[in-house]
Amino acid sequence: MNAPNEPGQFIPEQVTTLALPVISCSRFAEMIGIEEGVVRGWIGKGYVPTYSIGKYTLVNLALLNRMALDKAFSL
Numbered sequence: 001m002n003a004p005n006e007p008g009q010f011i012p013e014q015v016t017t018l019a020l021p022v023i024s025c026s027r028f029a030e031m032i033g034i035e036e037g038v039v040r041g042w043i044g045k046g047y048v049p050t051y052s053i054g055k056y057t058l059v060n061l062a063l064l065n066r067m068a069l070d071k072a073f074s075l
Contacts, residue, residue: 022051022058 025043029036039059042048049063 021062022060024056024058028059028061 023031025039026036028048029039032039039048043050043057043059049060049067050057051060052058
């Protein structure tokens with residue numbers, strides 16, 4: 001089997017994380033390498049879809065993935 005860091009190979013932690021439909025803002029910011037305040041700003045502007053459960057606001061990865069797939073690719 002190929003080493004997990006070769007192109008086209010997945011690291012099990014990433015696969016598990018990507019399978020979750022929602023994720024905390026702080027974890028999402030960590031995953032994409034952006035400060036949490038920036039992510040919260042994007043959420044406030046409606047750039048990143050969210051799902052609220054009680055007092056918690058989570059990034060809706062399932063909807064974000066669909067939005068990315070539906071958007072036309074351009075260079």
